[in-house]
Amino acid sequence: MSNGLPSPLIHDIQAQDWEDVARSAEIPTDSHIQTKFGQKVAELEAAGDTGASAVYRFLGQVTSLHLQPDNKDQPLRAGWISATGRSAAVEDFTEHAQDTIEQLVGVTSTPILRARFADIIWLLRKNHKMAEQAATSYLAAFKAVDDAGHWAYEFDCFKRGMALAKMLGTKKQLFLDYVSFAETRLASLESTGNDSLGAGLLDTLFEYRVGDPPVAARIAEALGDRLETAGNSFLAQTYFDIGSRFHRANNDLSNAQRLGVKKADSLIAQAESCIGKEGQGYFSGSHHLAVAIECLRQSGGEEARIEALHKRLVEWQAKTTSEMNSASHEIDVSEIVKHAEEGVRGKALPDAVFAMVLGHRVINPDELRKRVINLMRDYPLSHMFGTSMMAPDGRVTAFKPSGLTEDAETREIAIEAEMFHQASRIDWDLRARYIDVCRQEIAREHHLTLVELQFLVLHNPFIPPGHEMIFLKGVLAGFRGDFDITAHFLIPQIEEAIRHILQSAGHVTSKLDSKMIQEQRLLGALLSLPETAEILGANHVFELRGLLIEKFGYDLRNRLAHGFMSYAECWGADVLNLWWIVIRLLSFPLVRKAKGDAPAEGEAKADAT
Known part of the structure; x- marks a missing residue:
């Protein structure tokens, strides 16, 4: 391990109530469980029980790994990295530690921990059964946090699990289970969604080119309309973008451009709302207006409207400099002056x-x-x-x-x-x-x-x-x-x-x-x-x-x-x-x-x- 501690044997871990400690986490995520393991380490060390504290330290190191599903080369990395060191990383686990982790896959009943244990072994030993176990457990873990209303904590679990499932085969049931879950969840969000979960699920479907493009575009537009009405223009524009992408993928250019214009309308309204606001003003307004103009151009917007908006943009930009504050600091240039004169x-x-x-x-x-x-x-x-x-x-x-x-x-x-x-x-x-x-x-x-x-x-x-x-x-x-x-x-x-x-x-x-x-x-x-x-x-x-x-x-x-x-x-x-x-x-x-x-x-x- 990175701190030189040996990994415990499986029977040493089983002698502890470690799963009860994990289940005591307020939210079943790796980070929350790691916090509980860390608290247990401090408690046991204070009591002088170094053997038991070593168990929880080891489990804490396993759960401290940071999941980054978009990094195909290093999906699990050290939790913290500084100029002088880092926390535990996947490559730190010895063969003995890997044996222990692989045994824990079959022991734990906690989906998020089973996913973590199996993913580590997949990365280190390329055991395809471990990849399948990790993908299955990641989906179960995400469903658990989603049901509890905490989907944002572990959406990366869904992405990582779906990537593993795709690697194992897009025609296999495991990958189809991910697609089915995403489509079912999106159907429920079409009439109730008010956050970015739908965007994440839609992006995932688009990335893997699965699902029904017209249905996905319809859901994206419905979510965008609801969020725009609620005043969340930024997220609404994201949904309009996603919907437009699905229309283009379906060769439906007219609807893609229609959503592009809808996004531009949202940007214009957002730009106008910035004027007179503290910390925004013409500077922020000009940014949104410029994006809106480009959006209209790419979406076949009316030239007269684009020209009128461009004139307004020029007027706003001329007013931005008066809103900016300057900052400065003094530099002692006496040595520079002396060197120059003498030279x-x-x-x-x-x-x-x-x-x-x-x-x-x-x-x-x-x-x-x-x-x-x-x-x-x-x-x-x-x-x-x-x-x-x-x-x-x-x-x-x-x-x-x-x-x-x-x-x-x-x-x-x-x-x-x-x-x-x-x-x-x-x-x-x-x-x-x-x-x-x-x-x-x-x-x-x-x-x-x-x-x-x-x-x-x-x-x-x-x-x-x-x-x-x-x-x-x-x-x-x-x-x-x-x-x-x-x-x-x-x-x-x-x-x-x-x-x-x-x-x-x-x-x-x-x-x-x-x-x-x-x-x-x-x-x-x-x-x-x-x-x-x-x-x-x-x-x-x-x-x-x-x-x-x-x-x-x-x-x-x-x-x-x-x-x-x-x-x-x-x-x-x-x-x-x-x-x-x-x-x-x-x-x-x-x-x-x-x-x-x-x-x-x-x-x-x-x-x-």
Whole structure:
């Protein structure tokens, strides 16, 4: 076992009134029974009876396992897991412990315990009789809690049992018993249901493609109508969705769209009810209204109505920012200031510029990824829900899904979005303080002109021929603090500069369509090319993506190109960081020449310094 305790023999367990203890649980669930076993352990240890307490500790470890039926690889896992340890897990049970558990299957008369014992043995020994016993007992256990009005405690038992029954064969009576129970229970819920049990049962039938689709759709709609009337719009919409899915599965598109419109109507009513409510207001209302509009579009709703709702959405979104509260905290940047000033002070202009761009690291995506994953692990509540990115006018511009998902693709999207979010809110914001101090110190010590700074652009392989003066004026404007000029000169130039260095390296940057028209690849596609990372380095590619095109980063290119950036926004940390990165990329060939450095073997060219 995980705590080193040996498992008791079967006769040691039978010597205790352990089933009476289990039956004393208020609700016959594993968690409630585990609590009773834990209380018995404390009682026996206080009395000095270590032998008997070991029995209940063992039974407590068995019942502490957490059932997760949707995880096909690990349906039973440790009840709690932390950074330093965990509770008992299935793999902890020794052969001797497994023998004891298998014997308990035939001893206990409690369905939920028999299901747990049999499921453990099925997972460890792949004994199909144990799988059948587990499935049979899971159904009996769920019926018991459902009859007592506590179905929500053990609906996972129903799902796990049905999965085992399906594995044993969909034509066998055991699986048919599950289907029959679900259909019978749903028939009773059609006229009385007021919670999510029906949704769970309907989802299960849909997952296994069993039952009568028109009947299931009718029941779902009836439940949705009742809940909508009762004011439970959220659950009503769930039922309308389920009903629509069954209609689509039955190739009944008209009824599927009808339920889609019904869901949209519910969302609109829900959106309108948010206005004026504390903690909801236009922010929540805009979310529901946006979902309603998309629902109408997908359900063939009237275009005039969709257009009218979209206009209302724009009006509401414009009012959302006034409802938001801001939060801030102070950071001591005295060390950053000191390091920046000392790094560039007293140097010749080229050396001071090189010191500025090399005196602070660019972000290492691998390190940032580890940091984000650790934060998701240590602060799961902060990443439990998806996050929307909003523009200043209230428009939703991007969505980051929850990081706490078992879907690898969705989780990767969440991790990457959070990486750019962390970079823009923490790393680049702190680096901006460093950059600005360096910039001001260099401007104070040197008389900066186009001529003095031309060393950065002349014969520079990063700059396309004929673009030198554009880069030079953008860089000089930054040193002078004219970041409105910097933004408008430098941001549009990055795409062509990357295209230029790729072409110079012999790579094709255009694509040929079916009409033989060659279109140049845009910035997002260029930054996704492995050749770009090979030339600039993965670190710089990450920086450019976050600064220029990622919604959870700064998205400078889109904001500038479409006129979303205000005059005041040109003086933000985003433009300052972009200015610094451009100078850094312009400086690398010169730094390597001055120092006689060359990239180490296997090292990306621009990451060498």
